[in-house]
Amino acid sequence: MSLSERFQTSLVAGVLVAGAFVAPSSVHAQEAMYTEAATMPSPGVVTVRSLVHYSFYGRHPVTGVSDTRDLELGTSVQYGLARDWSLTIDVPVMFRREVIPSETPGASSSVDHDQGVEDLDFTFKYRFYKHDTGGIDTVRAALLLGSETPSGDDEDFSSQAFNPHVGGVVTVVRGRHGFNQDAHFQLNTGGDIDHNSGGDGPDDAIFHNTSYLFRISPERYTAETKGSWYATIELSGIYETNGDYELRYAPGIMYEAWTFALEAMVQLPLYKDLDERYELDLAVGFGVRFTF
Amino acid sequence: MFTLFLSSTRATASRPAALIFTGLLFATSLGAVGGLAGCASAPAYEEKPVTHAATEADLAYVHDTTPIQSDGAILYVNGMGCPLCATNVDIQLKRLRGVQSADVNLDTGRIVVNFKPDGPRPSPKQLADAVEDSGFTLVRVEPQAQRADAAKEPALATEAAR
Numbered sequence A: 001m002s003l004s005e006r007f008q009t010s011l012v013a014g015v016l017v018a019g020a021f022v023a024p025s026s027v028h029a030q031e032a033m034y035t036e037a038a039t040m041p042s043p044g045v046v047t048v049r050s051l052v053h054y055s056f057y058g059r060h061p062v063t064g065v066s067d068t069r070d071l072e073l074g075t076s077v078q079y080g081l082a083r084d085w086s087l088t089i090d091v092p093v094m095f096r097r098e099v100i101p102s103e104t105p106g107a108s109s110s111v112d113h114d115q116g117v118e119d120l121d122f123t124f125k126y127r128f129y130k131h132d133t134g135g136i137d138t139v140r141a142a143l144l145l146g147s148e149t150p151s152g153d154d155e156d157f158s159s160q161a162f163n164p165h166v167g168g169v170v171t172v173v174r175g176r177h178g179f180n181q182d183a184h185f186q187l188n189t190g191g192d193i194d195h196n197s198g199g200d201g202p203d204d205a206i207f208h209n210t211s212y213l214f215r216i217s218p219e220r221y222t223a224e225t226k227g228s229w230y231a232t233i234e235l236s237g238i239y240e241t242n243g244d245y246e247l248r249y250a251p252g253i254m255y256e257a258w259t260f261a262l263e264a265m266v267q268l269p270l271y272k273d274l275d276e277r278y279e280l281d282l283a284v285g286f287g288v289r290f291t292f
Numbered sequence B: 001m002f003t004l005f006l007s008s009t010r011a012t013a014s015r016p017a018a019l020i021f022t023g024l025l026f027a028t029s030l031g032a033v034g035g036l037a038g039c040a041s042a043p044a045y046e047e048k049p050v051t052h053a054a055t056e057a058d059l060a061y062v063h064d065t066t067p068i069q070s071d072g073a074i075l076y077v078n079g080m081g082c083p084l085c086a087t088n089v090d091i092q093l094k095r096l097r098g099v100q101s102a103d104v105n106l107d108t109g110r111i112v113v114n115f116k117p118d119g120p121r122p123s124p125k126q127l128a129d130a131v132e133d134s135g136f137t138l139v140r141v142e143p144q145a146q147r148a149d150a151a152k153e154p155a156l157a158t159e160a161a162r
Helices: A003-022 B002-008 B014-037 B056-062 B083-094 B124-133 B150-160
Strands: A046-057 A066-082 A085-100 A110-117 A120-132 A138-149 A163-174 A177-186 A205-217 A227-240 A245-257 A260-273 A280-290 B072-078 B099-105 B110-115 B137-144
Touching: A138 A177, A227 A260, A245 A280, A245 B083, B056 B124, B056 B137, B072 B124, B083 B099, B083 B110, B083 B124, B124 B137
Parallel strands: none
Antiparallel strands: A046 A066, A046 A280, A066 A085, A085 A110, A085 A120, A120 A138, A138 A163, A163 A177, A177 A205, A205 A227, A227 A245, A245 A260, A260 A280, B072 B110, B072 B137, B099 B110
């Protein structure tokens, strides 16, 4: 990647991150970092969310590339199309460092730095069920339909293909307890096995995520409540039709105030049976949401 | 249990650091939250569930398109589970013509709406649509003969807890 391309990518990343801080938005909550929730902004309202992930991957079983580190700056913009319809656009900007082993025996490995924009993702969400059973309690369900689209970046980051996906999500809130379960199938029409860190390769993929949120403070809302602390735990699975399967868990915390939210988590491998993609060793994530 | 699972996966140099970070993350959050909210000294109790019941007349009134002839209204809403949710419904209600303010009380699941003194009055149906657009359910609307400012809310909360 040339210097000017690096500058352009950095500029895009900066604009996206800055946009997350200044764009007028409204947000919805009871949503952890990886798992969808059957919630959405109301009509005409925009939600902007910025997430930063720093991920460590082990050796790639096919290419032999080792010690890959990804810094992903993700910006998600969700627009309320109608009462039960929303459109989400995800723009992930990636900075990658990887250690490439030499093909010559005895020679030292080289370190490669790269950056770019991964596939953009467009997802429609349709909430087809909502049953508010109490002042706080609710049960909701939504369908997810969308597609990854080429970002125009090189093959290191973009699959150069349209990868449609379909799925659903259920959200249940009972007092201090929140539960989300999502699953979706992605038909991968492109993808590159060399840079597959989970669902990015040429094989189709099934993603499933489960999240549990516990409101640790306040125990009970009052008229003076200014914010809420949540402990979160997520379980995320990625299955590919080549047989690779990985299960990850992610404990975290989240703070919600009236106009903003902060979240942090650590993602770790729980189970993995991988032959054709990177193995995750550790990921650390931070997120911020604003409303005004 | 997690330890058993982890031991079956490939050992990595970063895992101990991750486990330490995870522990610190939770310890910090629990400590910070306990300190901020005084959880350690607070009595342990289960949150009393707030459920708004409505008669058929209440439900019929929620769909009434006649402007409310009062200075404000109290909305009984189900499904508001968090502060950010409250902000969302606050935005939608203030978009209505004639609405001056909307004070959300998550404890009681109620919203006190004040109308502009010289502005148009919204109908119960318009209020219900704003609440539904926010993703919640309006169960009951109570017109207020006098302006229901924030100072009166504690008394109203006591009434609602009966």
